[in-house]
Amino acid sequence: MTTLITRHVLSLPETGRKVHYRRCGRGPILLMVHQSPRSSAEYEDLMRRWGKHFTCIAPDTPGFGQSDRLAHSDGRDPEIDGFADALCAFLDALGVGQCAAYGFHSGGIILVNAVKRQPQRFSCLAIGGYAIWTAEEMRVFGEAYLPEFHPSAYGEHLAWLWNRMLEQSWIFPWFDTREEARLSVAHADVPRVAQAVSEMLDAGNAYRAGYGAVLRAPRDIPEVGADVPPCLITAYDGDPLQSHIDRLGELPASWRAEKVATPEAHQDASLAFLKEHGAAATCPPLAEDAFEGWIDCDGVLIHWRGEPGAKRLVLHEPAGELRAPGEDEVAIDLPGHGQSDDAPDIQSVLAMVMAHLDAVEMALPALPEGDPVHLYPDMTPDRFGAYLQRAWQIARAEAFFEPWYDASAVAAVPLDPVRLEPAALNARARARIRAGDAARRWHETLLQMEEKR
Structure with a gap:
């Protein structure tokens, strides 16, 4: 049985x-801190x-994933101490005292x-590459x-982003094209690169603050x-x-470091x-916000935001994302859109x-004009x-024509x-990329729902 991952704000x-x-x-808490410029999704x-041994808690660090960035001080980006203190402040707000922790690369x-x-604050640390x-x-x-x-008007930044994320597994650092910089772990794993691209799109230029603090850290x-908890640092063959x-x-x-295969x-x-x-302490009840979260619909997590107890559910258009809810409203990301899991039967999820x-x-929402076959390539x-370029060009065409393909x-x-x-x-292209084929299925579901009214 797959252990369910839940999401919280x-x-x-x-x-x-x-x-x-x-x-x-379940069990004692293990704090897991991701590398930059990624998010907790990588874990x-x-x-x-x-999760068979621990209650794994993986936050998005400031400015990455779905977490807000740290406030600037005197116009300057925060340093590593700010990110370390933010991690401890999160544990305080969560209601966690001492816990074990794991981090990979910049997370370490x-x-x-x-x-x-x-x-x-920590009983022990395990770190992958320091x-x-x-x-x-x-x-x-x-x-x-x-x-x-930054997004460029005609999408040039997306070509750079794809190659930067792909070639980071070929050479290190990503811009060093000397033979000496080649890595032995080179790959062209499309889903893996696409996930990293998606996380970079979420972070935007804020990635420089979080990643920069790590690079500048002493x-x-x-x-x-020093009186510090035990720590194990390991790094495998091919890890730069x-x-x-x-x-x-x-x-x-109490610290040791090892090379592994x-x-x-x-x-x-x-x-x-x-x-x-x-x-060894068991996990206490953990805090979370009351005005945003994820609903578990038989293993499908649906992102929602709004007023608890609101009677009106607001839905967005196909290839869109959650709209800001008004008074006495709650809004969701439709299945497969935004921060919601995908599901084949959208109407069943809506009922739940x-x-x-x-x-x-x-x-x-208003039903978009056009043929679903052409609207959602x-x-x-x-x-x-x-x-990436396909989504960007559609976002531009949408500003000129309706339907965009005409x-x-x-x-x-x-x-x-x-x-x-x-x-x-950027907002429209990113929403379309996230939605993928779910956009067409939501359009077709809307047609069915309109026919029943």
Whole structure:
């Protein structure tokens, strides 16, 4: 039986900053901190496996996934201490005292800095790859590793993004095309690259703040005599940080670092270490917001936002996303759209949502004009990232014609420059990419629902 991953939102009491987190399993809490520029989604498979031993809690770090970014101070991006303190503030708001923790690459950097600031918060750490950059490596990274990332009017940024995420597994760093920079773990795993692209689109240019803080962070391991919880650092063959194991220097007595052969060996060693040293306390009730969350519809998670107890359910158009709800309203991402799981039978899911919310009215969107076959072309990620450009060009055409595929004077709509601004194009293209084939199925469902009225 697959262990269910649930999703939650928690607004921190002092700042109001929203943190999105995933939860899976039972038993003592294991905090899992993802690498940059990813999100907690990268841990889903691992959470299902480790959820047999722990209550796995994986937040999106500030500015990534669905979590708000940290506030700027004097116009400057926050440093690593800000991200470490944000992690501890999340644990406080969640109602968690001491727990075990796991982090991969930059997630490990955040955790080590959190341990140095609040060692009592953690029973143990397991880390996958810990970077100890030389001064020259830091200089190179500072100049080229984190370029600005903004939507461009004609989608050029998407071509860069696809290749950056794909080729990061071929060479490291991603811009170093020397033979010496080749990696042994090269792949062209389309779903894996598409997931990383999606997470980068969520972060936008905010990725530079979170990733930059990690790259600028001091790499000082706690002193040999420091009173810190046990820690295991491992790195596998092909991981560009495996050679950094030799750079760690002398470690605290309860710390050790090892090179291992495979990603599976790293995960197995990490799990064994966490089980040996992790806190044995059971998981307390965990806090979450009352005005946003996910409804479990027989294993299908549906994202909702609005007023608890609202009687009116507001639905968005195909290839769209959750609309901001008004007074006495609650809105959802339709199955397969936005932050909701996909489901073959949309009407059954809607019935479960209505029952869960105790809603009595459903506000349907206007049905888009056009043939569903042409309105919703295939958005399946492909080897060359062409689906990204397809979505972007549709977003542009939507500002000129209705339906968008009918480029004729008859289908022309009044031009609104706002709809052609890169931010607006980005929002529509991203929503269409997320929806994929679910957009056509929602359109067809709307047709059926309209016929019954």
